[in-house]
Amino acid sequence: MRYKNYIFDQGNVILNINPQLSLDAFSQILPDSAENSAPITAADLLGGAVGTIVGDFQVGRITTEHFIDKLLPSMRLGVTRKQLLDAWNALILDVPQQRRDALLRLRASGARTYMLSNTNDAHMERIYEKCFGGCRDNMLEYFDDLFLSNEMHLAKPDPEIFNELICRTGINPAESIFVDDLQKNLDTASALGFHTLLSTGDYWIHKLFENY
């Protein structure tokens, strides 16, 4: 293969997600007055800026239990913790076989594969359960290691999360490609010397293997 190291974003690159499913689920459990006076809207819940509840969850400053504690009072009376967690996780779909095969093919060729994801404890638990038989080790069949924002206390596009990955793996960015569906994340990687590929869905498979 052309590169020694392949670093992949998770959502929309490895894992299919549909944020609209979470927005729809939240609109069922938020108060009817959400658009006017509720402290939080469905859209807020998916836009996790630093310093917000969602932003804190993403960098592991709060646990899943704490996250639910903080959001539950904003929901309709009678909404359960499970309903809230299910709405939060509703966007998680599947990891298609062709992407699994492509990752295994990269590893079999001698390349190293890594995941670098902005995520949170609840989503990862659900992803392990729904896509990897409930076990992180099963996900590690496809990746040499997982670099997750909630465990690293850092998030893309902060250059520090990339520097931490470089430091822990010892990889040379010039021999590595980073694949993400968000240009702002690629911009940071590019500035640090990584090759980059903007990709949604299966595009990266075709692009990386076209001259193989």
Ligand SMILES: [Mg+2]
């Ligand atoms: Mg993504």
